[in-house]
Amino acid sequence: MANVSSSNGLEKYPKLRFKGFSEPWEHIKLSDFVSRVTRKNSDNQTDIPLTISSKDGLINQNEFFSKQVASKDMSGYYLLQKGEFAYNKSYSVGFDFGSIKRLEKYDQGALSTLYICFALERFDSDFIKHYFDSLKWYREIYMISAEGARNHGLLNVPTEDFFATLHTLPMDTAEQRRIAEFLDLLTSKIEKQQALVDNLKKYKRGALQHIFHKMTDCSTVTVGDVFTKANKRNSDGRVKNVITNSAEYGLIPQRDFFDKDIAVDGNTNNYFIIQKGCFVYNPRKSNTAPYGPFNCYQGEEEGIISPLYTCLIKKSDVDSTYLSWYFKSDSWYRYIYDNGSQGVRHDRVSMTDDLLMGIPIKLPNGERQKEIGAFFDAIDAKLKCETDILNALIKIKNGLYDKMFI
Secondary structure, three states, X not given: OOOOOOOOXXXXXXXXXXXXXXXXXXXXXXXXXXXXXXXXXXXXXXXXXXXXXXXXXXEEHHHHHOOOOOOOOOOOOEEEEOOOEEEEXXXXXXXXXXXXXXXXXXXXXXXXXXXXXXXXXXXXXXXXXXXXXXXXXXXXXXXXXXXXXXEOOEEOOOHHHHHOOEEEEOOOHHHHHHHHHHHHHHHHHHHHHHHHHHHHHHHHHHHHHHHHHOOOOOEEEEHHHHEEEOOOEOOOOOOOOEXXXXXXXXXXXXXXXXXXXXXXXXXXXXXXXXXXXXXXXXXXXXXXXXXXXXXXXXXXXXXXXXXXXXXXXXXXOXXXXXXXXXOOOOOOHHHHHHHHHHHEOOOEEOOOHHHHHOOEEEEOOHHHHHHHXXXXXXXXXXXXXXXXXXXXXXXXXXXXXXXXXX
């Protein structure tokens, strides 16, 4: 179970510590250093409905869900002030026992009474924020939560038991501040790196739309002019490399995407065999590919793909890299919208062969195709590099959380 330590809870010394601090940490009840917050938003002092995101903390519900889920009358909600904390007992991926977050972005906000709110009475607030982010307190929640019991989708954690949980913390304020200042610097670096990655993604999206929409010195052909349908089946079951077509990750081995094999031997004889350079269209819609992902297979090993997908083999000398990026733009969406809307289901596009083969492709000259492909490849390489740095920083921070807290 994620982040639940096998510790017996008796340790008093963290694995990693700053020089100059040697006193043992002490076990202390939550109720001995916080006070519960139950004040109500009775006069609707705030119109900001809060929700807790494990990743982003306490945020405006309207921004998180792109709509207001909370009741318009929030007078019965808790009124949370900046600097106070709230516990969300709801499970999310990587956060088996919920999240505790501090209100930082707003002076005050309204929060559902399903949450447990509290204010800090002792200890450095920044240190405690990092402590709760470390999830070291999961051990205590694991002990008091009723196995399998949930209310409104939340863990059954009695409020009285929550405030009786034990936490191992340093009493020396100087040590608290030293830890908080160090982790604040690392957090700031991560936030800046995240902003860089986000801006690169935004630039890439903008460039995709601008370049392909504004293209004028080009001819227009169709998918049928450039491709022919692949029809080679895995009839003898020879190929075992099952490929899935992901809007985010492209054409990748199914095991890498799902962490297990979905297709099994005996069920893949009808699958199409694809080789490097084949294009595959997946009619399943997603937020990033509202008309389905259209990707080029880059694997060196032969693969097989579900007959629910359409597999295409290039029959012309159009640059494959250019085509890959063209299909990542939305330049061809309008054609599907205008000609295939009657066949669009809630989860997938009902794509006929005629509709697919009629998708228009804007084609500049061969040299320009290569320039455009190289341009987007360079952006993608930069994005991957910066994302790797971000992930490395996050891994370092999680490792420090594990060693610097008990």
